[in-house]
Amino acid sequence: MLGRVNHIAIAVPDLGTATTTYRDTLGARVSQAQALPEHGVTVVFVELPNTKVELLEPLGADSPIAAFLEKNPSGGMHHICYEVDDIIAARDTLKAAGARVLGDGNPKTGAHGKPVLFLHPKDFNGTLVELEQL
């Protein structure tokens, strides 16, 4: 079912500082900051040779990463995103196996304009998993 790692997302308390660290200290290529109000985050993409890191900063009053940052004030790894060929087939297989799909269970359009789903971290060793269909 799983393909490549599409990205690893890191929640950060200050996107400017985090971007500077990745660009200037780690020497990575970083995107402009992009506000995604429908996801409650502002994101910067760090382009690596084999994958991307997404730096996420809360946007708006009820950002889905606000509670995570309260528990992890200096930031932390928030989720990992795997590519799948068929997101509906993957969802149905996982649901049949007892995994919990977050939200209403239907794919939403993710940061890259592709359908995504999130799976409950308690079903995946404490890691929030995102699936993305390319």
Ligand code: CO
């Ligand atoms: Co993601």
